[in-house]
Amino acid sequence: MTKKKPLISVVLPVYNAESTILDAACSILDGTFQDLELVIVDDGSTDQTLDRLKSINDPRLVLTKTPHQGVVAAANKAASMAQAQWIARMDADDISHPHRLETQWKFAMQNKCDIISGLVSITDLSGNPVQSMRRYEDWLNSLTTHEDLMANRFVELPMVNPSILARREFFLDKCRQGDFPEDYDQWLSAFESGAKAGKTESLILDWRDHENRLTRNDARYKQGAFDHCKRHYLLSGPLLNIRKVILWGAGKTGKSWLSWLLNKGFEIPYAIDVSPRKIGQCIHGVRVISPEQLRTIYDAEIPVLAAVGASGARELIEAFMENLRCIKGKKLWFVA
Incomplete structure (x- = not known):
C-alpha cells in the first residue's frame, strides 16, 4: 500500500547546532499541524547535532547526513527529498510557534497565495527581545500584503526565510550558490516570476539572533552582497527595458x-x-x-x-x- 504523502514538507538544513537543534525540530513536530514531514539534512556536523536528532522518536522525521558542503547544498538536498507539494523552511536555531503551519496553510488556501510568511519576534537564545533589532522587526511585521511585499523587496527581504511556506516549485534547486545571500536571491527570483505572496497577521516564529548566526559571519550577507543582489533583480524586473x-x-x-x-x-x-x-x-x-x-x-x-x-x-x-x-x-x- 502506497504511503500517503504529507500536505507539508518542512526542510531544515543544519550544521553544528547541537545546542539549539532539538528545540527547533520539536517546535515543528509538536505544532498543531500534524500532516507533515520534517526533512533534516545534517551538513557534515562535527558536534553532537546528529546524535541529538537521533534521539527524536517520530516517524515524520526524515534525517540524512551529507559531507559538509554548505547551506545551499544542504537546503537543495532537503528540498529534493521533500514529498509534499508545499514546502516550509526552518532553521536550526529558531523556534516555530505551535500554530505556525496551521495558520499558514489556512491562509494559503483562503487567499490562493504561492508564498506565505507571518509575523516574527526577534529574540536572543533565551527568548528575550533584541532591542537593537526592534525597528527592523517592526518594519518586517508592518508588511503583510502582496503589494507591500513587492514594493519593499528591494529594501531587504521582507519575509524572514525560516518563516516561509511556499509551493514546491519555488524550492526545488532554487537555492543558488554565489557571492550573494542565497535566501534573498531565491525569493527575489520567485517574486520576479509572478508569485503571489502574503503574510498571516499572527506571530509564527521566534527568529533567534546570536553572534554565531551564519548571516553575521559570512561575506555573502554583507551589505555589498545585498546591494548587488537587489540591483540585479531591479534591472531584470521593474527596470527592464526602462x-x-x-x-x-x-x-x-x-x-x-x-x-x-x-x-x-x-x-x-x-x-x-x-x-x-x-x-x-x-x-x-x-x-x-x-x-x-x-x-x-x-x-x-x-x-x-x-x-x-x-x-x-x-x-x-x-x-x-x-x-x-x-x-x-x-x-x-x-x-x-
Missing part, C-alpha cells in the same frame, strides 16, 4: 543610488527631496525638486525609486504618490 527613472531621496542613500543609476545609463530627469537645503541643488548633474514641484510635472509613465529610510517617510511617499496615481509595487519601489 531608460528613465525618478529618484526620491537626495541624502546619503539616495546619492549612492543616483550614482549607480547614472552609471547604468538611466536618465534621471530630477530627484525629489523634502529638505530645503537640497531643493534647487544639482547632484551629479541632476536637479533636486520638492514634492510640490513634482505634483505639477509628474509623468505617470516614469517609475519612481524611493531611497529614504527616515521613520514614517516611506508611508508619506506612498500616500503622496498614490494621489498622483503612482501605485506601490507597480510604478513605485522602495530601495535601501
Whole structure:
C-alpha cells in the first residue's frame, strides 16, 4: 500500500547546532499541524547535532547526513527529498510557534497565495527581545500584503526565510550558490516570476539572533552582497527595458543610488527631496525638486525609486504618490 504523502514538507538544513537543534525540530513536530514531514539534512556536523536528532522518536522525521558542503547544498538536498507539494523552511536555531503551519496553510488556501510568511519576534537564545533589532522587526511585521511585499523587496527581504511556506516549485534547486545571500536571491527570483505572496497577521516564529548566526559571519550577507543582489533583480524586473527613472531621496542613500543609476545609463530627469537645503541643488548633474514641484510635472509613465529610510517617510511617499496615481509595487519601489 502506497504511503500517503504529507500536505507539508518542512526542510531544515543544519550544521553544528547541537545546542539549539532539538528545540527547533520539536517546535515543528509538536505544532498543531500534524500532516507533515520534517526533512533534516545534517551538513557534515562535527558536534553532537546528529546524535541529538537521533534521539527524536517520530516517524515524520526524515534525517540524512551529507559531507559538509554548505547551506545551499544542504537546503537543495532537503528540498529534493521533500514529498509534499508545499514546502516550509526552518532553521536550526529558531523556534516555530505551535500554530505556525496551521495558520499558514489556512491562509494559503483562503487567499490562493504561492508564498506565505507571518509575523516574527526577534529574540536572543533565551527568548528575550533584541532591542537593537526592534525597528527592523517592526518594519518586517508592518508588511503583510502582496503589494507591500513587492514594493519593499528591494529594501531587504521582507519575509524572514525560516518563516516561509511556499509551493514546491519555488524550492526545488532554487537555492543558488554565489557571492550573494542565497535566501534573498531565491525569493527575489520567485517574486520576479509572478508569485503571489502574503503574510498571516499572527506571530509564527521566534527568529533567534546570536553572534554565531551564519548571516553575521559570512561575506555573502554583507551589505555589498545585498546591494548587488537587489540591483540585479531591479534591472531584470521593474527596470527592464526602462531608460528613465525618478529618484526620491537626495541624502546619503539616495546619492549612492543616483550614482549607480547614472552609471547604468538611466536618465534621471530630477530627484525629489523634502529638505530645503537640497531643493534647487544639482547632484551629479541632476536637479533636486520638492514634492510640490513634482505634483505639477509628474509623468505617470516614469517609475519612481524611493531611497529614504527616515521613520514614517516611506508611508508619506506612498500616500503622496498614490494621489498622483503612482501605485506601490507597480510604478513605485522602495530601495535601501
